Amino acid sequence: MEKPDKLIVNGKRLDGRGVDDLRPISIHAHVLSNADGSALIRWGNNLVLAGVRGPRECFPRHMADPFKAIIRAKYEMTPFSSKEEHGRSGPNRRSIEISKLIRHVFENVVLLEKYPKSQIDIFIEILQSDGGTRCAAITAASVALADAGIPMKDMVQAVAVGKVNDEIVLDLNYIEDSASDGADVPIAVAGRNKDILLFQMDGILDKSQFEEVFSKVFKAADKIKELQTKALEEVYFATEKGEVKKRLPLY
Amino acid sequence: MSIMNELRRGAFIDMIKTGKRLTDRDFYEYRDIEVKKGVLATADGSALARIGDTQVLASVKFTVGEPYPDRPDEGVFITNAELVAFANPSYEPGPPNEDAIELARVVDRGIRSSEIIDLKSFYLEEGKVLMMFIDLWILDDQGNLSDTSALAAMGALLNTKLPKYEDGELVREGDLENLKLSNIVTEHTFGKVADKTFIDPMLDEEIAAEGKITFGVMDDKIVTVQKSGWQSFTKDEVFSLMDIAFKKHSELKSILTK
Numbered sequence: 001m002e003k004p005d006k007l008i009v010n011g012k013r014l015d016g017r018g019v020d021d022l023r024p025i026s027i028h029a030h031v032l033s034n035a036d037g038s039a040l041i042r043w044g045n046n047l048v049l050a051g052v053r054g055p056r057e058c059f060p061r062h063m064a065d066p067f068k069a070i071i072r073a074k075y076e077m078t079p080f081s082s083k084e085e086h087g088r089s090g091p092n093r094r095s096i097e098i099s100k101l102i103r104h105v106f107e108n109v110v111l112l113e114k115y116p117k118s119q120i121d122i123f124i125e126i127l128q129s130d131g132g133t134r135c136a137a138i139t140a141a142s143v144a145l146a147d148a149g150i151p152m153k154d155m156v157q158a159v160a161v162g163k164v165n166d167e168i169v170l171d172l173n174y175i176e177d178s179a180s181d182g183a184d185v186p187i188a189v190a191g192r193n194k195d196i197l198l199f200q201m202d203g204i205l206d207k208s209q210f211e212e213v214f215s216k217v218f219k220a221a222d223k224i225k226e227l228q229t230k231a232l233e234e235v236y237f238a239t240e241k242g243e244v245k246k247r248l249p250l251y
Numbered sequence: 252m253s254i255m256n257e258l259r260r261g262a263f264i265d266m267i268k269t270g271k272r273l274t275d276r277d278f279y280e281y282r283d284i285e286v287k288k289g290v291l292a293t294a295d296g297s298a299l300a301r302i303g304d305t306q307v308l309a310s311v312k313f314t315v316g317e318p319y320p321d322r323p324d325e326g327v328f329i330t331n332a333e334l335v336a337f338a339n340p341s342y343e344p345g346p347p348n349e350d351a352i353e354l355a356r357v358v359d360r361g362i363r364s365s366e367i368i369d370l371k372s373f374y375l376e377e378g379k380v381l382m383m384f385i386d387l388w389i390l391d392d393q394g395n396l397s398d399t400s401a402l403a404a405m406g407a408l409l410n411t412k413l414p415k416y417e418d419g420e421l422v423r424e425g426d427l428e429n430l431k432l433s434n435i436v437t438e439h440t441f442g443k444v445a446d447k448t449f450i451d452p453m454l455d456e457e458i459a460a461e462g463k464i465t466f467g468v469m470d471d472k473i474v475t476v477q478k479s480g481w482q483s484f485t486k487d488e489v490f491s492l493m494d495i496a497f498k499k500h501s502e503l504k505s506i507l508t509k
Contacts, residue, residue: 032306032338032390033391034338034340038337045293047291049390051336053336053337074336078310078386078388079331079386080291080386083293086314086384121337123344127388
C-alpha cells in the first residue's frame with residue numbers, strides 16, 4: 001500500500017475526521033436466534049459480530065470453579081475480513097493474545113460468583129477489519145452479554161488512541177495505524193467509574209501525553225456508552241404487560 | 252443423543268405421522284427466504300442468505316495461486332464452511348468437523364459440476380492462475396444449512412467483481428468486470444421420518460430426521476446429490492422429490508436474480 005506523506009492536513013484526517021472524532025458507529029443487539037446474546041457492530045469499516053452462550057454447565061468439568069463461573073473468549077478474524085489477501089482461518093498468536101485479554105476484561109465486570117461451576121462463552125467474529133477491531137469487539141461483546149441477560153457491574157467501552165504526525169488522535173483506522181510511526185494505545189474502560197480494563201500500547205509516548213490519551217478515551221467512552229444503551233433499548237422495551245423482546249434481522 | 256433431543260424427536264415423529272409439521276407449513280414449502288448481496292466491503296463478492304432463522308454469510312475472494320499440475324490452464328476454487336461457535340448450542344470452537352466438511356463439499360460440488368464458472372478464464376500467465384475462495388460463515392443454524400449455504404454462495408458469486416491482474420498483482424480499483432456465470436445452481440434438501448418426506452427441515456426436524464437428501468439443480472438438470480443419515484429412500488421417492496426440487500429451483504432462482 002502507498003504510504004501517504006501526511007495523515008493530518010489542516011486538522012483534518014484522510015477520511016475527513018478531526019483528531020477527536022470517532023468513526024461512525026452503529027450497534028444492533030439480539031441479531032441471532034441461537035446465541036443467548038448477540039450484537040453486531042459497524043464501526044467505520046469494521047464489522048464485528050459477537051455471540052454469547054451461557055451461563056451453562058462447565059465442560060470439560062475439571063475446568064469448573066466451584067465458587068464462580070469461568071469465561072471463555074474467542075476473537076477470530078475471518079479470512080475475508082482484510083482488504084488484502086485471503087487469510088487463513090484458525091487461531092494465530094495475535095488472536096490468542098487478544099482473546100486472552102478480552103477474557104480478562106469481562107472477568108472483571110461479570111458477576112461470576114452468581115454462577116458457580118458454570119461457563120460463559122464469548123465468541124467474536126471479525127467480518128470486516130479496518131483497524132481497531134479489538135476495541136469494536138469488546139464494545140460489541142459487552143452488548144451481547146447484556147442481551148444474554150448476564151449480570152454485570154458495568155458496561156464496557158473500548159477505543160484506541162494513537163499518535164499520528166506527532167498529534168494524539170482518537171480511533172485510528174488501518175491506514176493511520178500502519179502508516180504512522182507513532183503510537184497505538186487500545187484501552188477499555190468500565191462505563192461509570194472509568195476503571196481501566198484493557199490497556200495495551202506500542203510506540204513511544206511521554207508521560208504527559210498519556211494524560212491526553214486518557215482524557216480522549218474517557219470522553220469517547222461516554223459517547224460509545226450511549227450507543228450501547230440505544231442498541232439495547234431498541235430491542236428491550238417495557239410495555240404494559242412487562243418486558244417485550246423484539247428480534248432484529250442481521251444487517 | 253441428549254434426552255431433550257430424544258423428547259423433541261418423539262414429539263415431532265408423532266406430529267408428522269398425523270400430517271403436521273412443527274410450524275404451520277406444508278410438507279413441501281420453504282420458510283421465508285431472503286438473499287442480500289454485497290454485504291462485505293473487503294470481499295470481492297458477498298451475500299447473506301436467510302431461510303427462516305438460519306443465516307449464512309458467504310464471501311468470495313481471489314488471490315493469485317498456482318494451477319493444479321494436471322490442469323495448468325485452469326484456475327482453482329476452494330469452498331470452506333465454518334460453523335461459528337455461537338450458531339448452534341451444540342457447536343464447539345475448533346477445526347472444521349465432519350458436518351462442516353460435508354456441507355462445504357456439497358455446496359462446492361453443486362457449483363463445480365454445473366460448470367457455471369469457466370475456470371479457463373482464471374488463467375493469468377504460465378504457472379499463475381486466479382484462486383477463488385468461497386467462505387461460508389454459518390452464523391445462525393436453525394436447520395437446512397446446505398440450501399441456505401448454496402443460496403449464500405450463489406448470491407455472492409452473482410455479486411462478484413473480478414480483480415484485474417497487473418504486474419503480478421491483483422488490482423481492485425477502477426472499473427471491474429463481473430464474474431461470468433453461465434447459469435444458476437440451487438440446492439434443495441428433504442428430510443425423511445418413517446415414510447414421510449418434507450422439504451427445508453428446520454433444526455428440530457433435522458434432529459428427528461432419520462435420513463436427508465439434497466439435490467443440486469440447474470434448470471432441468473440435477474448437478475449434485477447427497478444422501479445422508481441411516482434411513483433409506485425408495486426409487487419412487489427419489490424421483491418424486493426430484494420433481495419437487497425442479498419446481499423449487501425456479502422459486503429460489505427468481506429470489507436470487509431479484
